[in-house]
Amino acid sequence: MKRLPKIGLLLAVILVLSCGSAIVAAQELIKVGIVNLPPEESGYRQANVEDMNEVFSRENGYDGKQTNTADNSEQIAAARGYIRDGVDFLLISAANASGWDDVLQSAKRAGVRVILFDRAIDTDPSNYEAALLSDMHYEGQLATDWVLNNVPEPINVILIRGQLGSAAEIGRSAPLLKAAEEGKLNIVADGTGGDTWSLEEARKVVEAAIAAGKDFNVIYAQNDGMAQGAVQALEAAGISHGKDGKVKIIGFDFNRFALRNVQAGYWDADVQCNPRQAGQIDQWIKSGNIPQGIVYQEELILDTDTITDEHIEKFGINADPGKGVITR
Amino acid sequence: MPRLKTRVNNVSNLFLPLSVLVILIIINLIKGADYFKITMVNGAFYGNIPNILFGASELVILSIGMTFVTAASRGQDISIGESGAISSAIFVQYVLSSGNVTLWTILVGFVISCLAGIVIGAFNGTLVSFFNVQPMVATLILFLGGRSIAFIIDGKVSPILANEISNRIGTVIPGVPIHTPIILTVVFIAIVAVILKTTNLRLYVEAVGVNPSAARLNGINPKKVIFLTFVLMGVFSAVAGFIAVNKAGRHDSVNLLKFIMMDAILAVALGGNSLSGGKFSITGSIIGAYTIEVLNRTLLRLEVNPEAIKLFKAVFIIVLMIIASPVVRVYAKKALDKAKGIFSNYSAGQTGGLSNGAVSAADTTGKRGE
Numbered sequence: 001m002k003r004l005p006k007i008g009l010l011l012a013v014i015l016v017l018s019c020g021s022a023i024v025a026a027q028e029l030i031k032v033g034i035v036n037l038p039p040e041e042s043g044y045r046q047a048n049v050e051d052m053n054e055v056f057s058r059e060n061g062y063d064g065k066q067t068n069t070a071d072n073s074e075q076i077a078a079a080r081g082y083i084r085d086g087v088d089f090l091l092i093s094a095a096n097a098s099g100w101d102d103v104l105q106s107a108k109r110a111g112v113r114v115i116l117f118d119r120a121i122d123t124d125p126s127n128y129e130a131a132l133l134s135d136m137h138y139e140g141q142l143a144t145d146w147v148l149n150n151v152p153e154p155i156n157v158i159l160i161r162g163q164l165g166s167a168a169e170i171g172r173s174a175p176l177l178k179a180a181e182e183g184k185l186n187i188v189a190d191g192t193g194g195d196t197w198s199l200e201e202a203r204k205v206v207e208a209a210i211a212a213g214k215d216f217n218v219i220y221a222q223n224d225g226m227a228q229g230a231v232q233a234l235e236a237a238g239i240s241h242g243k244d245g246k247v248k249i250i251g252f253d254f255n256r257f258a259l260r261n262v263q264a265g266y267w268d269a270d271v272q273c274n275p276r277q278a279g280q281i282d283q284w285i286k287s288g289n290i291p292q293g294i295v296y297q298e299e300l301i302l303d304t305d306t307i308t309d310e311h312i313e314k315f316g317i318n319a320d321p322g323k324g325v326i327t328r
Numbered sequence: 329m330p331r332l333k334t335r336v337n338n339v340s341n342l343f344l345p346l347s348v349l350v351i352l353i354i355i356n357l358i359k360g361a362d363y364f365k366i367t368m369v370n371g372a373f374y375g376n377i378p379n380i381l382f383g384a385s386e387l388v389i390l391s392i393g394m395t396f397v398t399a400a401s402r403g404q405d406i407s408i409g410e411s412g413a414i415s416s417a418i419f420v421q422y423v424l425s426s427g428n429v430t431l432w433t434i435l436v437g438f439v440i441s442c443l444a445g446i447v448i449g450a451f452n453g454t455l456v457s458f459f460n461v462q463p464m465v466a467t468l469i470l471f472l473g474g475r476s477i478a479f480i481i482d483g484k485v486s487p488i489l490a491n492e493i494s495n496r497i498g499t500v501i502p503g504v505p506i507h508t509p510i511i512l513t514v515v516f517i518a519i520v521a522v523i524l525k526t527t528n529l530r531l532y533v534e535a536v537g538v539n540p541s542a543a544r545l546n547g548i549n550p551k552k553v554i555f556l557t558f559v560l561m562g563v564f565s566a567v568a569g570f571i572a573v574n575k576a577g578r579h580d581s582v583n584l585l586k587f588i589m590m591d592a593i594l595a596v597a598l599g600g601n602s603l604s605g606g607k608f609s610i611t612g613s614i615i616g617a618y619t620i621e622v623l624n625r626t627l628l629r630l631e632v633n634p635e636a637i638k639l640f641k642a643v644f645i646i647v648l649m650i651i652a653s654p655v656v657r658v659y660a661k662k663a664l665d666k667a668k669g670i671f672s673n674y675s676a677g678q679t680g681g682l683s684n685g686a687v688s689a690a691d692t693t694g695k696r697g698e
Contacts, residue, residue: 038476039479039484040475040476040479040484040581040582041582042582043485043486046484046485050484161634164634164635189631190633190634191628191634192634192637196582196583196586196587197583198583198586199576199580199583200383200575203383204379204383204624204625204628205628207379207383207625207628208625208628208629211375211376211379211629212360212629212631225580225583228576228577228578232499232575235499236369236372236374236379236382236499236507237369237374238369238370238374255486257488257578318485318486319483319485319486319487319488321488321490325488325490326490327488327490327577327578328490328495328498328499328577
């Protein structure tokens with residue numbers, strides 16, 4: 001007896017849904033297949049995946065489907081599936097930069113237009129239309145310039161790298177290393193947070209530098225988590241940092257907790273790594289004006305003077321601890 | 329007399345971990361004589377030693393659990409980091425949902441996360457003990473899927489734990505000169521020691537590890553004992569996760585305690601324990617865990633190039649294990665005795681009188697070495 005209304009309700013829901021989708025399908029939807037990495041990879045990816053889902057939705061006139069996997073062969077299989085489904089656009093953020101030649105060429109033959117986002121692929125530029133990427137080197141340049149302009153001489157830097165060999169590590173290290181080579185600053189300690197960009201490892205790097213009696217006034221940590229670990233080491237050692245302190249703290253990625261720390265003067269600056277490519281791609285598709293080759297996104301650096309609540313709201317990723325809350 | 333003998337045996341079991349630790353400390357002292365220097369910073373001890381004790385706290389707790397699992401099941405639990413991430417995610421969600429954070433909230437959250445640890449341990453334990461799945465394969469499931477579970481519990485972000493009490497658990501309590509994670513680790517070790525002293529846990533685990541069939545014939549149910557060690561491992565992971573998340577101040581489901589099982593397994597091995605089960609030494613594993621922490625920091629102290637740091641770690645571990653292995657020890661002793669023999673022969677030739685006695689003494693020590 002109890003079951004009957006439930007089944008009825010279920011049927012009604014199915015009916016409404018199918019009608020709804022039939023009505024929407026009647027409009028001209030742009031079919032988009034998105035091959036992406038899994039959201040649990042990082043806060044960056046979570047924001048990226050959500051942004052893609054939001055922009056390439058039915059309300060915006062898209063029939064968007066997204067596959068999230070960190071396995072390159074699964075990604076390639078998903079891309080083939082989308083080509084078979086006859087999508088209009090294929091958006092790819094590749095787990096691995098190689099192995100994509102075949103599938104990209106078959107997309108070309110099928111008339112599917114390919115746009116890469118966030119991660120480049122090692123292939124002939126004719127195999128895709130455009131690639132919207134973060135310029136890690138530019139991010140590193142922003143941070144290095146900030147250091148050169150805002151830190152009194154002599155500038156002694158502790159460099160904490162991310163996963164060695166990753167695009168982010170190479171790009172964000174290069175401008176700083178170049179400035180050191182030119183004698184504009186000294187790198188007194190060069191460490192890494194390892195493959196997991198680990199907070200604990202970063203903390204150990206700074207602790208080792210303190211134990212060795214190194215004199216330093218900048219911590220250049222290549223992501224926010226490592227900057228946090230470095231600051232923990234300073235706190236434990238009783239070394240002042242932040243706006244009115246001795247050591248200047250720079251992080252990357254625009255996590256909201258990091259931006260709040262900058263806002264509170266607990267850290268000094270943070271560099272954006274923008275995960276929200278969907279809006280730009282949407283604009284390209286709608287205008288029919290897709291550029292050729294690699295396009296870099298515009299990215300920001302914010303310090304204690306320039307940061308506003310609006311920035312944190314709009315550009316930040318991950319959970320917001322709230323205004324005035326410091327994450328130690 | 330027999331008591332003395334067991335003590336000597338215990339010490340020789342600890343020879344491997346202790347000698348490795350001593351070698352590392354000597355290297356550190358060569359690099360700088362201020363290695364043991366401790367100062368007071370903001371009312372707490374600060375220096376290399378406090379840093380090591382602070383940094384290794386989660387690893388110590390996890391390697392104790394890993395010792396039990398290894399001894400009883402003859403395999404390893406590779407999902408410890410993930411189970412720590414899941415249980416601490418539950419802890420964080422409880423704390424954040426309760427609004428006003430008091431000590432009581434933290435305690436209840438901790439107990440809940442331990443219960444979650446028990447559930448996870450029971451899951452792994454059931455697979456291993458009742459379905460006879462290889463421990464590494466059984467725990468591979470959570471190793472692969474655990475972080476996704478933690479991520480979903482987190483609400484797909486990394487929540488911030490910015491309350492004052494968490495901060496104190498992760499750093500220092502005002503008025504107490506020792507960092508809180510160090511105190512928690514010591515309390516934890518004490519609890520484990522009391523459990524081992526007052527219960528038959530050690531006997532059961534070792535009996536099952538040495539020979540499960542013989543244990544069963546003697547009235548010990550191997551399935552139950554193995555199951556129990558995995559449940560313990562689950563609780564220990566929850567404790568480690570609790571410390572880790574309070575240290576970090578934020579729950580990063582992706583990176584919290586990542587790959588820590590490698591170090592935990594290594595700590596068990598460095599502690600002189602057999603990875604194929606049987607008799608075990610908790611003390612050895614604890615020393616092993618601290619040794620790994622010292623090793624990591626030694627490489628940083630020596631300013632090893634970041635590109636080469638992993639390679640150096642691997643080479644160090646191999647070299648240290650070989651130096652401390654019984655084979656090398658016996659060989660070294662023989663070589664030493666031989667050298668002594670040659671020296672005493674030489675001096676006997678010079679002085680004449682004592683020659684006989686010296687040679688026979690060298691002979692006997694040489695034989696003892698063999």
